[in-house]
Amino acid sequence: MGLGCTIGEGKSREPETGIRAAGTELLGVLLSETEPRHAEDILKHMHIFCQRRLFTDVVLLVEGREFHCHRAVLSANSIYFWTMFCIGLNESHQDTVGIKGVSADTMDCVLDYMYGGSRAILEDNVQSLLEAADLFQMTGLRGNCERFLEEQLDPCNCLGILSFAHSYSIPALLDKSRRLLLESFAEVSQHEEFLDMPKGDLLEHLSSDLLAVAREETVYEAVMRWVRHDVDTREGALPELLELVRIPLLDPIYFVENVEVDQLILKSKKCFPLLQEARKFHIFGNEISTPRTRPRKFSSVAEVILVVGGCDRKGRASLPYTERYNPTSGSWAQLARLPDYTKYEFAVCTLKNDIFLSGGHLYSKDVWMYNSLLNVWLRVAPLNKGRWRHKMVALHGKLYAVGGFNGFSRMSSVECYNAAQNRWTFQAPLLEAVSSAAITTCLNKVHVIGGALNDKKNSNKVQSYDPLQDEWMITSSTPFAQRCINAVSLNDTFYVMGGLMECVYKYDPPQDVWTILMHIPGPLENSGLTVCEGMLYILGGKDAMAEGTDRVLCVDPVSGELSHVCNMPRCVSYHGCVTIHQQV
Numbered sequence: 001m002g003l004g005c006t007i008g009e010g011k012s013r014e015p016e017t018g019i020r021a022a023g024t025e026l027l028g029v030l031l032s033e034t035e036p037r038h039a040e041d042i043l044k045h046m047h048i049f050c051q052r053r054l055f056t057d058v059v060l061l062v063e064g065r066e067f068h069c070h071r072a073v074l075s076a077n078s079i080y081f082w083t084m085f086c087i088g089l090n091e092s093h094q095d096t097v098g099i100k101g102v103s104a105d106t107m108d109c110v111l112d113y114m115y116g117g118s119r120a121i122l123e124d125n126v127q128s129l130l131e132a133a134d135l136f137q138m139t140g141l142r143g144n145c146e147r148f149l150e151e152q153l154d155p156c157n158c159l160g161i162l163s164f165a166h167s168y169s170i171p172a173l174l175d176k177s178r179r180l181l182l183e184s185f186a187e188v189s190q191h192e193e194f195l196d197m198p199k200g201d202l203l204e205h206l207s208s209d210l211l212a213v214a215r216e217e218t219v220y221e222a223v224m225r226w227v228r229h230d231v232d233t234r235e236g237a238l239p240e241l242l243e244l245v246r247i248p249l250l251d252p253i254y255f256v257e258n259v260e261v262d263q264l265i266l267k268s269k270k271c272f273p274l275l276q277e278a279r280k281f282h283i284f285g286n287e288i289s290t291p292r293t294r295p296r297k298f299s300s301v302a303e304v305i306l307v308v309g310g311c312d313r314k315g316r317a318s319l320p321y322t323e324r325y326n327p328t329s330g331s332w333a334q335l336a337r338l339p340d341y342t343k344y345e346f347a348v349c350t351l352k353n354d355i356f357l358s359g360g361h362l363y364s365k366d367v368w369m370y371n372s373l374l375n376v377w378l379r380v381a382p383l384n385k386g387r388w389r390h391k392m393v394a395l396h397g398k399l400y401a402v403g404g405f406n407g408f409s410r411m412s413s414v415e416c417y418n419a420a421q422n423r424w425t426f427q428a429p430l431l432e433a434v435s436s437a438a439i440t441t442c443l444n445k446v447h448v449i450g451g452a453l454n455d456k457k458n459s460n461k462v463q464s465y466d467p468l469q470d471e472w473m474i475t476s477s478t479p480f481a482q483r484c485i486n487a488v489s490l491n492d493t494f495y496v497m498g499g500l501m502e503c504v505y506k507y508d509p510p511q512d513v514w515t516i517l518m519h520i521p522g523p524l525e526n527s528g529l530t531v532c533e534g535m536l537y538i539l540g541g542k543d544a545m546a547e548g549t550d551r552v553l554c555v556d557p558v559s560g561e562l563s564h565v566c567n568m569p570r571c572v573s574y575h576g577c578v579t580i581h582q583q584v
Helices: 002-007 018-051 071-077 079-086 104-114 126-136 139-152 158-167 171-183 199-206 217-229 231-242 252-259 263-267 269-287
Strands: 058-062 065-069 096-098 301-308 322-326 331-334 347-351 354-358 367-371 376-379 391-395 398-402 414-418 423-427 438-442 445-449 461-466 471-477 485-490 493-498 503-508 513-519 528-532 535-539 549-555 562-572 576-583
Touching: 058 104, 065 071, 065 104, 071 079, 071 104, 079 126, 104 126, 104 139, 126 139, 139 158, 139 171, 158 171, 199 217, 199 231, 217 231, 217 252, 217 263, 231 263, 231 269, 252 269, 263 269, 269 347, 269 391, 269 576, 301 354, 301 528, 301 535, 322 562, 347 398, 347 576, 354 576, 391 438, 391 445, 398 445, 438 493, 445 485, 445 493, 485 528, 493 528, 535 562
Parallel strands: 058 096, 347 391, 438 485, 528 576
Antiparallel strands: 058 065, 301 322, 301 576, 322 331, 347 354, 354 367, 367 376, 391 398, 398 414, 414 423, 438 445, 445 461, 461 471, 485 493, 493 503, 503 513, 528 535, 535 549, 549 562
């Protein structure tokens, strides 16, 4: 009592200063440092009491085995036991409580954990401990089991752990095991677990762009190994599985020697379209565009965008650069420079994964080819007529140079390049002579959109060419009349932008319907437009101030969502812009 009065009187009420304050601070530090050890000591003694049956007040009966425990310790560790003993259930008054749904050995491990013991979590008991942690609602024990499983993750067991994590709803473990599977697919597919994988899971993993394989042959061989493990049951799933293999990206020799002659594949008529698609890709290259022709994000080959030549920001100097942009990594790289860069407003397109550049100055007939494997520019056969402000496109393994300007008038002539003969020949001329038009291929035809008819007037027509008939016809009227525009084709639809337009138009050829896909922040004349990884990319171009820009915009053709993904190394317009596959 006297001590209480002393604390409540005199100087003890004043703020602590000097030595007294320092002493109190030191005492607080000492107490905070000793608290964890104090708690450990208490638990250790409680564990001893439990083992010697001292002060225990309840017996847990599991599989006929008795465990003498303390209700307080059980309730402090587990919501299950707290509910049992603290809210007036019958068990709160019983001396012996039966526990079901857990084995006696597992209960022994759980109690060891509750009393601060160090019983090891092992591969043999982790599943039963996790089940017990769920039963008794012990988040700490569950967390320890999850961490143990994460530490055990390996290519030889990640499929089993993935399935386990899914069954017990463990998001972090599920994510890490799935990531390991994708990152180490080549090794994972060699283990016995892979052969027992359910078809649905295999389909899910094969469909991922994040499957990290250097060569698509690894994926094909894994699929065939899985099917042959139980061929009678799994043979019918082969077409569905092969549809997720990027067969066109297999090495052509490997494709001929292994895929085309495989008896399981030849027995299935549903596999024939997949083989035919691969054959066409090997012949026509990037003309064939499907989900199976796009490399996976972590393969040694990537779908990349090449920016070729063009003019500087003010449009006064021609640029000699060939630069590669990898949308997956966001990186830029310098490639072989243009051998003749005094030109601009040339035509550029791809043929069999190589790039062709033609014309680009008054009366220029020059044609150059960029070999994507050797990273060199090579001169090929010249055009029959010099062209400027024309366009070029590939269809059925041939190039078509269309229209343009010869210094005096717009041109209607069309030339076709046969790579095997290294020769250009004239085809049926355009119905309307145009320059600076947009051009694309869609549904086996060449489509020329808009363009300049003369110095003042632009076309609002779509001129379509049938190479089998060597014939042009007007197929549509556009909702715009523009020059200095570009077009690309994707999924039997083509997209047009550029000129003075502040939007991207979408056109459905079979329905002859034009719609606005989305709006862009200002006009972009003579910009680059290409398709990469199923998205539309707009690079550079002259803005509303007639100056070149360095922006790279990405458009989702499904949602119409626009994003500014990065900037080019420099401002540029009048440049070539194409997509190829290349080692990265």
